[in-house]
Amino acid sequence: MKNTRNNDLSDRRTAAAEAKFALLNAYRAARTADEPARLARQAERVSIAAAREERRLERERIKRDEAERQAAEAAERQAAADAAARAETEAREAAETNRIARVLEDEAARKAERDRRYANRKARRA
Incomplete structure (x- = not known):
């Protein structure tokens, strides 16, 4: 069925509004x-x-703690390496000092032995 109603412009505007x-x-x-x-x-x-x-802050805190822990471990390793190097240097210096002292003692002992032999030879001649 067709719409037989006559829709004027004002009716359509009213209906739309x-x-x-x-x-x-x-x-x-x-x-x-x-x-x-x-x-x-x-x-x-x-x-x-x-x-x-909150989770982001927790992750950041964990990362910061891990970085601090790694830095502390690195510092400990560096301190241990420095101490080992210092100890090795001191041991080398002590060994060198001992070797020099032994060389000097041996030299003094050789001199003393030479002087004793010389004194004995002089005593036999006199």
Whole structure:
């Protein structure tokens, strides 16, 4: 069946305005009805963001602690290496000093033996 009603421009404009108004009212009603759910979703998003931030801070703290631990271990290794190098140097110097002292003692003993032999030879001649 054809629409036999004669729609004038003013009728169409009125119908369009009423339709827009009805859509606007439906939107407002849906928005006010959905307000608690929207607030709940927003609160959930805020809590998720806070938890995410907390996890990020925890990861940063763990990374910082790990970096500090590695730096401390590196410092300990460096200190141990320095102490070992110092001990090796001191041992080498002590060995060199001992060798020089032994050489001097041997030289003094050879001199003393030579002087004793010389004194004995002089004593036999006299």
